Amino acid sequence: MERLETKQIDHMIDDIQRLKESRNAVILAHNYQIGEIQDIADFTGDSLKLSQEAAETEAEVIIFCGVNFMAETAAILSPEKTVLVPDPEAGCSLADTISIDQLKAWKNKYTNAVVVSYINTTAEIKAESDYCCTSTNALKVINAIPSDKEILFLPDIFLGTYLQTITGRKLQLWPGECHVHAGILPSVVNNLRDQHPDAEFLVHPECGCLTPSMYYLANGNISSKNAHILSTEGMIRRAKESCADRFIIATEVGILHRMKQDNPCKTFLPVNPDAVCEYMKRTTLDTVYKSLQEMIYPVTIPKNISIKAKRAIDKMIELA
Numbered sequence: 001m002e003r004l005e006t007k008q009i010d011h012m013i014d015d016i017q018r019l020k021e022s023r024n025a026v027i028l029a030h031n032y033q034i035g036e037i038q039d040i041a042d043f044t045g046d047s048l049k050l051s052q053e054a055a056e057t058e059a060e061v062i063i064f065c066g067v068n069f070m071a072e073t074a075a076i077l078s079p080e081k082t083v084l085v086p087d088p089e090a091g092c093s094l095a096d097t098i099s100i101d102q103l104k105a106w107k108n109k110y111t112n113a114v115v116v117s118y119i120n121t122t123a124e125i126k127a128e129s130d131y132c133c134t135s136t137n138a139l140k141v142i143n144a145i146p147s148d149k150e151i152l153f154l155p156d157i158f159l160g161t162y163l164q165t166i167t168g169r170k171l172q173l174w175p176g177e178c179h180v181h182a183g184i185l186p187s188v189v190n191n192l193r194d195q196h197p198d199a200e201f202l203v204h205p206e207c208g209c210l211t212p213s214m215y216y217l218a219n220g221n222i223s224s225k226n227a228h229i230l231s232t233e234g235m236i237r238r239a240k241e242s243c244a245d246r247f248i249i250a251t252e253v254g255i256l257h258r259m260k261q262d263n264p265c266k267t268f269l270p271v272n273p274d275a276v277c278e279y280m281k282r283t284t285l286d287t288v289y290k291s292l293q294e295m296i297y298p299v300t301i302p303k304n305i306s307i308k309a310k311r312a313i314d315k316m317i318e319l320a
C-alpha cells in the first residue's frame with residue numbers, strides 16, 4: 001500500500017468504523033500486526049485468546065487480522081459466524097512445513113501413536129491430530145498422554161526438542177521451523193544481555209519464531225538469570241509491574257507496540273529489530289477496509305474437517 005497521509009489515515013479509520021457498525025463486525029488483531037491495525041482492533045491478543053474472543057462475540061462478522069491458520073481456528077470455534085481475512089496470502093512458514101499427505105504417511109509408520117500438533121497448523125492437519133497445543137500448554141498436553149504411548153509432535157522442532165528436554169520423554173519430531181527465528185540466535189541474545197546487565201529478559205514464544213529461545217534457555221545456551229518466559233498478557237503485566245526500567249524482548253517486534261504504549265517511561269530493546277513476520281504485516285488499513293466493504297475473503301472449512309479439528313482444539317482449551 002502506498003504511504004497514506006495522516007488525514008487519509010483518519011478518514012480511512014472513520015470509514016472502517018462506519019462499515020464495521022453497518023456489518024455488525026468485530027476486528028481481532030494478533031499482537032504481531034502493524035501498530036495501526038492493533039489500534040483499530042476491538043481485541044488484540046495471541047492466537048488462542050483471539051479465537052476465544054471470536055467464539056464469545058455477538059458480532060456476526062469477524063475480521064481476523066493475523067495469519068490464515070489463526071482465522072481457521074476462529075472459524076472452527078464459531079461456525080455460525082462469518083470470518084473474513086483481509087489478505088488470503090497471509091500464510092505461515094511453519095504451518096507450511098507439513099502437508100496432509102506427509103502427516104498421513106507419518107501416522108502410517110507409527111500406527112498407535114498419539115498426534116500432538118502445535119496451533120500453527122492448518123485445519124486439515126488439526127483434523128488428523130489427537131491434540132492441539134500452544135507453547136504455553138504444550139507441557140501439560142504431553143504430560144496428559146500415558147507414558148507408554150508414542151507421540152508424534154509437529155511441526156515445530158524447537159518446541160518439540162524443548163519438550164523432550166523438560167520431560168525427559170522421547171518424542172517423534174517433525175523437522176519444521178519458522179523462518180523468523182533465524183535472527184534470534186543465542187549469540188545475539190547473549191551480546192545484548194552483556195551490554196545491558198540490569199535489563200530483564202522477556203521471552204514470548206507465541207509463535208514458532210520464538211520457541212528456539214525456550215530451547216536455548218532449557219539447555220543453557222542462554223542464561224536463565226533474570227529471564228522470564230511469558231504469555232502475551234504475562235509479558236504486558238510484567239513490563240508494568242516490574243521495578244526494572246529496561247527490558248530485552250525476544251519476540252516478533254509487533255508486541256513492542258503495546259508494551260511501549262502501556263509503559264512510555266520504560267525502554268524495550270528487541271533482540272533483533274529485523275525479526276519480522278512478513279505474513280503478519282500483510283494486513284493494512286486498506287485491506288481491512290476492502291475486506292469489510294466487499295466482505296472478502298471468507299474462511300470456509302469443510303464440515304467434516306471442521307468437526308474433527310474442533311476435537312483437537314477443544315482438548316487444547318481444556319488443558320489451557
Ligand code: SF4
Nearest residue numbers: 092093178207208277
Ligand atoms: S512468526 Fe513464524 S510461526 Fe508465526 S505466523 Fe509468522 S511465519 Fe508463522
